[in-house]
Ligand code: FAD
């Protein structure tokens with residue numbers, strides 16, 4: 001992120017798009033754009049970019065781009081889809097840039113003249129037909145190796161019914177399948193079941209033949225990787241088919257190629273954590289099965305001034321693992337988010353204005369943190385800045401309740417003032433309760449009364465607090481906070497001799 005000039009915030013951009021100004025220079029006309037034409041618009045004062053086959057004139061957006069003009073210019077006059085997907089595929093560019101739409105990319109002309117193509121096909125057939133059998137065998141073997149998608153696609157789900165139930169069975173052939181890897185949404189006769197396998201996603205997505213009740217059960221046979229989605233029929237009639245496939249039905253593709261799916265969640269409570277930070281409790285719809293894995297975030301989507309705005313947030317628990325309280329609500333129904341409300345924040349202001357009972361869209365989880373990183377560590381060090389504390393909540397809970405090999409767990413928590421410290425009381429209680437856990441608060445703008453540590457993230461502070469419990473102990477250091485805080489922290493840690501594998505930085 002780069003600092004934007006005054007008057008160049010997202011809200012200012014939304015206002016500009018609603019002003020009726022001609023942002024493409026084409027007076028509302030949509031055109032077909034050839035590659036040649038696209039490549040001519042490659043300057044800051046005249047910049048077109050193609051995303052997923054649609055071309056946008058992003059010249060007026062330059063100064064509003066949170067990542068800066070130079071980042072946007074990397075895709076100037078070209079197809080920027082891959083770059084966009086790498087950096088922020090979650091940003092709803094269709095909505096944000098709809099007034100900048102120039103048109104579609106024109107279909108590419110076929111390179112070889114028709115006659116030549118036919119000649120080549122004839123030659124191929126004459127050569128291949130006698131040897132067909134051998135080639136088919138070789139082809140199948142190659143397909144199996146090169147395109148697991150196709151192989152997986154051929155037979156991987158099944159369904160059966162009783163008088164009252166419909167069960168969809170998915171054979172993932174994956175060991176260690178678990179509830180966090182299965183996301184099911186069943187609303188208004190639409191069933192969507194997504195299974196995550198490493199960096200790939202398998203989807204069952206159908207418009208069901210008949211109505212089902214809102215209750216959906218998910219059974220997972222972890223060892224054999226069998227997943228059952230059990231629906232209750234509304235009427236006890238025999239179904240002739242499961243339903244009509246939706247576009248993504250029965251596909252097995254990279255997670256990053258799958259569009260984000262959102263469901264509407266109800267705001268059920270909002271409680272103060274500090275003067276500017278609140279704990280929002282959202283309730284998933286009844287037909288949804290979704291568990292956000294430790295270290296992952298979701299995207300929230302709201303329509304603000306007629307534009308869809310999306311921001312990432314990291315779910316927490318309702319409280320830290322203190323045994324004198326009720327067990328944390330791992331009920332699979334509620335999602336807790338600890339969110340700082342910025343006085344001039346576009347999204348958080350709108351969020352703060354939601355009333356109990358209002359709805360907000362919540363996406364599927366994302367993120368590249370792997371729990372196994374913790375399971376093999378002896379020392380876990382958590383460096384958090386402000387709301388960068390949020391991924392540490394589930395991480396702390398997981399480490400202290402499920403990882404027996406951990407000897408020390410230390411949180412070094414950077415804030416501006418004492419009033420900004422999130423869940424200070426609970427953290428201090430946890431340190432008293434569990435001798436493996438220690439917390440250190442460091443303030444960058446303390447009052448005179450503060451007797452604790454003071455300063456900003458620095459090499460000397462980190463060398464004082466980040467230590468292995470033994471000379472050769474296996475350590476994992478997780479860091480999260482404002483982007484420069486995280487970037488500097490990672491650099492200081494590397495300078496102190498920690499390897500890339502020992503550091504996990506939470507970023508977008
Ligand atoms: P904007 O309209 O974008 O900004 C308005 C003003 O607010 C800015 O001028 C600035 O003064 C201030 N501001 C905005 N964003 C930031 C920022 N990121 N750092 C410092 N100042 C800022 N936030 C949470 O509160 N809880 C979370 O659990 C959480 N999880 C996140 C997970 C990920 C992966 C990422 C990348 C970010 C996360 N954030 C979280 C930050 C969140 O996504 C938004 O950036 C934040 O809520 C501000 O949005 P806004 O639209 O209100 O502010």
Ligand code: NAP
Pocket residue numbers: 297314340385386387388389390391414415416420443444445456457480481482483484485488506507508
């Ligand atoms: P904040 O209160 O502004 O800052 C927290 C601490 O970090 C303060 O001590 C602050 O010191 C310090 N800090 C801020 N900017 C710094 C910089 N450039 N260099 C070094 N130290 C710096 O923080 P916040 O408003 O809560 O923001 C939290 C951030 O975490 C947001 O940017 C959010 O996007 C991010 N976040 C990321 C994730 C994720 O998974 N990626 C999850 C949650 C939150 P100063 O006195 O110097 O300001």
